[in-house]
Amino acid sequence: MLPADVPLAHLNPSLLLLLLLQLLPPATSFFPNIWSLLAAPGSVTHQDLTEEAALNVTLQLFLEQPPPGRPPLRLEDFLGHTLLADDLFAAYFGPGSPSRRFRAALGEVSRANAAQDFLPTSRNDPDLHFDAERLGQGRTRLVGALREALVAARALDHTLARQRLGAALHALQDFYSHSNWVELGQQQPHPHLLWPRQELRSLAQVDDPTCSDCEELSCPGNLLGFTLLTSGYFGTHPSKPPGKCSHGGRFDQSSSQPPRGGINKDSTSPGFSPHHMLHLQAAKLALLASIQALSLLRNRLGDRGFSRLLDISPASSLSFVLDTTGSMGEEINAAKIQARHIVEQRRGSPMEPVHYILVPFHDPGFGPVFTTSDPDSFWQQLNEIHALGGGDEPEMCLSALELALLHTPPLSDIFVFTDASPKDAFLTNRVESLTQERRCRVTFLVTEDPSRVQGRARREVLSPLRFEPYEAVALASGGEVIFTKDQHIQDVAAVVGDSMADLVTLPLEPPVVVSGRPLVFSVDALLQRVTVRIHGEVSSFWIRNPAGVSQGQEEGEGPLGHTRRFGQFWIVTISDPPQTGTWEILVTAESTPRVRVQAQTSLDFLFYFGIPVEDGPHPGLYPLTQPVAGLQTQLLVEVTGLGSRGNPGAPLPHFSHVVLRGVPEGAELGRVPLEPTGPLERGFLAASLPSALLSTAGPFSLELIGRDGEGQSLHRAAPQPCTVVPVLLELSGSPGFLAPGSKAQLSLRIASFSGPQDLDLRTSVKPSFALTSNLSRVRLEPNETAWGRLWLEIPDSAAPDSVVMVTVTATGPEASPVPPTHAFLRLLVLAPTPQDPLAAPAHSSGPILTSTSPASTSVTQGRAGGGLVGKPCWGTVGGVLLLLGLASW
Numbered sequence: 044m045l046p047a048d049v050p051l052a053h054l055n056p057s058l059l060l061l062l063l064l065q066l067l068p069p070a071t072s073f074f075p076n077i078w079s080l081l082a083a084p085g086s087v088t089h090q091d092l093t094e095e096a097a098l099n100v101t102l103q104l105f106l107e108q109p110p111p112g113r114p115p116l117r118l119e120d121f122l123g124h125t126l127l128a129d130d131l132f133a134a135y136f137g138p139g140s141p142s143r144r145f146r147a148a149l150g151e152v153s154r155a156n157a158a159q160d161f162l163p164t165s166r167n168d169p170d171l172h173f174d175a176e177r178l179g180q181g182r183t184r185l186v187g188a189l190r191e192a193l194v195a196a197r198a199l200d201h202t203l204a205r206q207r208l209g210a211a212l213h214a215l216q217d218f219y220s221h222s223n224w225v226e227l228g229q230q231q232p233h234p235h236l237l238w239p240r241q242e243l244r245s246l247a248q249v250d251d252p253t254c255s256d257c258e259e260l261s262c263p264g265n266l267l268g269f270t271l272l273t274s275g276y277f278g279t280h281p282s283k284p285p286g287k288c289s290h291g292g293r294f295d296q297s298s299s300q301p302p303r304g305g306i307n308k309d310s311t312s313p314g315f316s317p318h319h320m321l322h323l324q325a326a327k328l329a330l331l332a333s334i335q336a337l338s339l340l341r342n343r344l345g346d347r348g349f350s351r352l353l354d355i356s357p358a359s360s361l362s363f364v365l366d367t368t369g370s371m372g373e374e375i376n377a378a379k380i381q382a383r384h385i386v387e388q389r390r391g392s393p394m395e396p397v398h399y400i401l402v403p404f405h406d407p408g409f410g411p412v413f414t415t416s417d418p419d420s421f422w423q424q425l426n427e428i429h430a431l432g433g434g435d436e437p438e439m440c441l442s443a444l445e446l447a448l449l450h451t452p453p454l455s456d457i458f459v460f461t462d463a464s465p466k467d468a469f470l471t472n473r474v475e476s477l478t479q480e481r482r483c484r485v486t487f488l489v490t491e492d493p494s495r496v497q498g499r500a501r502r503e504v505l506s507p508l509r510f511e512p513y514e515a516v517a518l519a520s521g522g523e524v525i526f527t528k529d530q531h532i533q534d535v536a537a538v539v540g541d542s543m544a545d546l547v548t549l550p551l552e553p554p555v556v557v558s559g560r561p562l563v564f565s566v567d568a569l570l571q572r573v574t575v576r577i578h579g580e581v582s583s584f585w586i587r588n589p590a591g592v593s594q595g596q597e598e599g600e601g602p603l604g605h606t607r608r609f610g611q612f613w614i615v616t617i618s619d620p621p622q623t624g625t626w627e628i629l630v631t632a633e634s635t636p637r638v639r640v641q642a643q644t645s646l647d648f649l650f651y652f653g654i655p656v657e658d659g660p661h662p663g664l665y666p667l668t669q670p671v672a673g674l675q676t677q678l679l680v681e682v683t684g685l686g687s688r689g690n691p692g693a694p695l696p697h698f699s700h701v702v703l704r705g706v707p708e709g710a711e712l713g714r715v716p717l718e719p720t721g722p723l724e725r726g727f728l729a730a731s732l733p734s735a736l737l738s739t740a741g742p743f744s745l746e747l748i749g750r751d752g753e754g755q756s757l758h759r760a761a762p763q764p765c766t767v768v769p770v771l772l773e774l775s776g777s778p779g780f781l782a783p784g785s786k787a788q789l790s791l792r793i794a795s796f797s798g799p800q801d802l803d804l805r806t807s808v809k810p811s812f813a814l815t816s817n818l819s820r821v822r823l824e825p826n827e828t829a830w831g832r833l834w835l836e837i838p839d840s841a842a843p844d845s846v847v848m849v850t851v852t853a854t855g856p857e858a859s860p861v862p863p864t865h866a867f868l869r870l871l872v873l874a875p876t877p878q879d880p881l882a883a884p885a886h887s888s889g890p891i892l893t894s895t896s897p898a899s900t901s902v903t904q905g906r907a908g909g910g911l912v913g914k915p916c917w918g919t920v921g922g923v924l925l926l927l928g929l930a931s932w
Contacts, residue, residue, distance in 0.1 A: 087322065087323070088157075089156045089213055089216055090156070090157060092216050092329050092333055093156050093216075094149050094153055095126070096330055096336075098126045098131065100349075101353065101355055105134070105135045106118060110136065111392075116135060125722065125724065125725075127724060128146050129683065129684055136393040140393060140645065141645050142645075142683055143647050144356070144453075145355055146681065147453060147454055148353045148354035150681075151205040151206065152206075154209065155206040156209035156212050157213070159209075159213040159214070164775050167280060171184055171217075172213075172277070173217050174221055174275060175276045175283075176249075176273055176276075179243055179246070182236055182239055182243065184214060186237065189208070189211045189339070189340070192204045192207040192208040192352075193343055195846065195871055196352045198845065198846065199351075199415075199450070201354070206869070207871070211336065215329070215332050215333060216332070218236060218332075219308075219325040220308045220309050221275060221306075222273065222274040223272065223274070223306060225318075225324045225325045232328050237339060245272055250284075251269070251273075251286075252267055252287070253266065253273045254267060254289070254302045257304030257305075258303060258304075259304070260313035261313040261317060262291070262304035262306070262317035265288070265302065265304045265305075265306070273287075275287075275290035275297075275306045275307060276288070276289050277297060282297075283300060286302065288304075289302075289303070289304065289306075290305050290307045291305010291306060291318075292315040292316060293314055340352065347416070351398070351416060354397070356393065357393050357394060357545065358396050359454075359455055359545055360396055360397065360399070360400065360455040361421070362399075362456065363457075363460070364444050364458070364459040364461075365401070365460050365461075366405065366438055367428055368405045368406070368438060370430065370462055371430040373490070373532050374461070374529075374532055376533070378536065378539075382539075383422060385539070386418040390418060399414065399417075399418065400412065400451050401421065401424055404440055404442065407439060409446065410442075410446050412449075437464050437465060437466030438461065439465075440461055440465040440467070441465045441471065442467045444457070444459060444516070445477060446809075448474065448478060448481050448483060449477075453482050454482050456486065456539075458485075458486050459486070461487070461488075464509035465509075468512045471515050471516065472852075472863050472865075474516050475515060476863075476865040478516060478519055478520035479669070479763055479765075479766070482762070484762055485517055485520040485522040486524075487513045487517060488527065488532065489510065490528055518706070519763065521548065523637065525538065525578060525612065527609065528610055531609035531610045531612065535609050537614075547641065547760075547762075548639060549564045549573075549758070549760065550565075551563065551638065552709075554704070554709035554744075555708070555709060556630050556638060562627065562628040562629070565626070565758040566624060566642070567751060567757050568623050568755060569645070569757070571643050571644070573621045573640065573642040574616050574617065575613075575628060576638070577636055578611050578637055579634060579636030579637055580634050581596070581630060581631070581632045583595065583631045584629060584631065586603055586615060587626065587627045587628075588621075589624030589625055589626065603615070603618065604616045621642075623755060645684030646696065646757070648680055648682045648683060648761070649680070650745060650761060651678075651681075652667040652668070652677065652679070652765075653665055653667060653676070653677050654667065654677065655677070664677065667771075669765055670736075670737055670765065670767045672737060672768065672769050672770075672797040673795075674771075674796050675737070676732045676737060677731060678715065678731070678745075679729050680698070680701070680717060680727070681727055682726030682727075685724060693752045694752035695752060696749055696757055697750055698717055698728060698757070699716065699748060699750075701714070701717060702714055702745075703715065703733075705743055705744075706743055712733075713733045713736060715731070717730045718730065736767065737767055738797070740767045740861050741862075742766045743764060743766075743767070744761060744764045744765070745760070745765065747759040747761075769864060770853060771796070772792075772793055772853055772864045772865070773790075773791070774789060774866040775789065775790045776868060782872065782873060782874065783837055783838065783842075783872065783874070784839045784841075785837050786834060786836050786837070789835060790831075791831035791866075792829075792830055792831075793828065793829045793830075793831070794829075795825060796825065796826060798825060799824050799825065800855070801820075801855060802820065802853045802854065803820050803853070803854050804818055804831070804853055805852045805854070806833060806850065806851050807850045807852075808849050812838060813836040814836070814849065815834050816831060817831055817833075818831030818832070833849070833851075835870070837872055842872070844871075845871075846871055847870045847871075848869055849870065852864070852865050
């Protein structure tokens with residue numbers, strides 16, 4: 044392993060070669076983000092540095108830990124190429140191994156990094172950016188954020204760990220751009236920034252002049268001839284003392300006060316960075332320092348823990364929510380059988396789940412949540428669950444599902460086994476939003492059987508609409524509700540294993556069954572294991588391939604594949620390789636059946652939203668989880684699995700536009716052309732959403748349209764629908780140490796950009812700590828903003844190193860069709876005087892991180908609680924391209 048404290052001169056020669064490869068000029072290596080391309084071409088951004096460092100450390104891990112059953116990786120195979128996540132996964136796990144979750148995890152870290160420039164509690168704090176000569180304070184905050192990342196990772200809250208890691212890397216990278224370390228001629232990262240027991244020496248004092256006056260945009264000689272370490276002042280807080288350097292650039296008010304000019308190296312543009320000529324040198328040192336920090340975390344977490352932190356695996360998590368009432372014996376057994384099958388089949392393989400989550404529920408209780416990375420522990424816990432008790436039919440299903448969502452990693456599948464409707468249906472909308480914030484797909488396996496009289500009391504006539512909350516959650520998450528009976532549940536539960544294979548759902552046209560009209564879907568050469576699932580009161584159906592060959596509902600082997608039937612549930616597995624082209628399905632049924640087509644492929648995509656912002660310390664792209672009504676919004680797409688090195692001579696797939704459809708009816712709302720951003724092999728695309736779509740709140744889906752290298756059609760659908768939300772809702776935590784017995788102040792912002800809004804505000808917190816607010820109702824006119832404060836009390840009994848989730852919900856009048864808007868915020872509770880978990884082992888000479896730091900901070904918006912993320916500071920005017928609207932930092 045690469046020790047975090049080894050000087051760069053002593054690094055492994057192979058790693059140095061790799062670093063030199065990655066430190067090529069930006070035109071051939073670093074990926075400038077969408078906004079830096081416009082205003083500061085060639086700039087290296089925080090996003091670039093963070094992802095390059097993570098890829099370097101991941102490759103180092105792969106080089107040192109050969110994959111089981113595959114030849115070891117060779118460094119020389121990666122020289123001369125841009126290092127890509129898809130290539131790393133293909134080389135280590137095998138061709139076609141999906142890197143989607145890994146790239147999403149990198150995006151979380153990168154966005155948390157960039158958020159430091161936009162969060163109201165961090166953007167103007169000099170301690171978080173090594174500004175205003177607050178170098179000692181900056182190091183304290185840096186190592187505190189790294190400690191929080193480690194604590195959260197050990198607590199298996201990897202979303203919070205990535206958020207704190209991003210904040211730490213931002214500060215670390217800012218040091219090399221905002222201080223004069225580069226100007227002092229240093230060729231290696233500062234040896235003591237990650238070693239707080241070593242004193243930071245040779246610091247400029249308050250009465251030491253550091254800069255001369257500079258009237259030009261470019262100020263190469265404005266630093267006075269001294270050997271002391273300094274950094275520039277930004278803005279007016281704190282004010283710049285006489286003789287001190289400014290940060291500089293057009294957004295820095297202090298740079299107009301003598302001595303004018305500045306010393307930042309954020310970008311290649313003299314209009315934003317007076318020391319732009321040293322930008323690449325600063326970027327090089329910042330990258331090396333970021334590699335050291337990530338290697339430190341790898342050292343403390345171990346390879347397995349570090350891999351979980353960055354989701355360095357093609358496998359999904361396994362998450363079960365189980366009804367444990369007396370009538371659930373068959374369902375619980377089915378869950379056990381599926382779990383055992385998955386564990387045994389995938390143990391030791393790249394597709395072995397890296398997280399296991401189990402949440403039981405009944406009435407009136409639910410939980411506790413059990414989470415582990417050990418399959419044997421999971422199996423033991425699951426095996427101890429038995430169907431006991433009973434009661435009236437409704438159960439606390441959605442409460443248990445909410446708990447599972449809080450602990451399940453993003454981009455995962457969650458399976459709910461129950462035979463009862465929810466007693467807590469009031470949670471429906473919040474759970475919908477949480478599924479979209481986590482981007483998790485929820486599948487309900489419901490063995491609702493009206494004829495059953497044993498095990499569960501029927502105290503009243505039950506409405507046939509009682510399962511609608513499950514339908515709503517499934518629709519919002521991209522999942523489904525499957526109704527079956529006890530005798531079929533073990534067979535139907537096979538969808539668990541199928542979903543764990545990381546299947547994509549293929550779009551249907553039309554998206555729902557229409558009597559007498561066939562459903563159409565497209566199969567391309569990159570798809571395999573195509574499966575058609577039909578369930579409902581079906582009289583007959585047939586499937587037809589592009590050559591006109593058909594297969595009906597008869598069970599067994601047919602001309603197109605194998606058909607199985609379990610009651611009212613059919614599974615048709617198409618034989619590989621499926622014929623490419625347009626396929627049709629025609630279903631005849633008494634009611635409206637459900638049809639879903641899935642396939643396995645590495646070619647998929649992630650998507651995010653954002654709006655350009657030109658005020659604040661740095662302009663950039665302001666990301667949103669969901670678009671906000673009245674705001675012109677950018678759609679950003681990241682295509683995964685392009686396979687640039689699988690066949691180097693072959694042309695890459697090309698994607699031309701996205702189709703927007705209303706949900707659930709499927710009416711086309713528009714076609715938006717896509718423009719490539721950056722090198723094609725990275726798969727970044729951008730578009731502007733049409734104003735008509737953003738005029739009213741409502742759900743819509745995204746379909747990505749393109750062609751492969753041979754000109755054949757490619758068609759992918761986003762797993763979850765999106766929602767245009769009525770207001771922007773942001774929740775952030777104030778700086779300060781969260782400890783048992785403390786009280787934290789949170790900040791709330793609500794902004795409307797469309798029609799007048801009358802909103803009621805509700806708050807909740809898990810665990811159930813005391814939470815008060817000074818704002819419970821607000822009326823907003825168009826382009827009006829309201830601010831509020833919340834106070835969270837952490838009791839003395841709170842467990843140290845635990846996570847608190849705060850939720851704020853804004854709802855319209857009772858009869859209003861406008862959907863509620865949610866904001867989610869994660870906070871980490873730390874012991875006031877902990878034994879430092881980052882302390883180096885006794886045999887190690889590595890850095891010892893002992894400092895505490897402020898609580899995690901988050902800004903969220905939208906129905907799914909999207910994060911407020913800004914442009915990476917290195918690009919100064921750059922925007923974030925990888926924009927996943929996270930709920931919390």
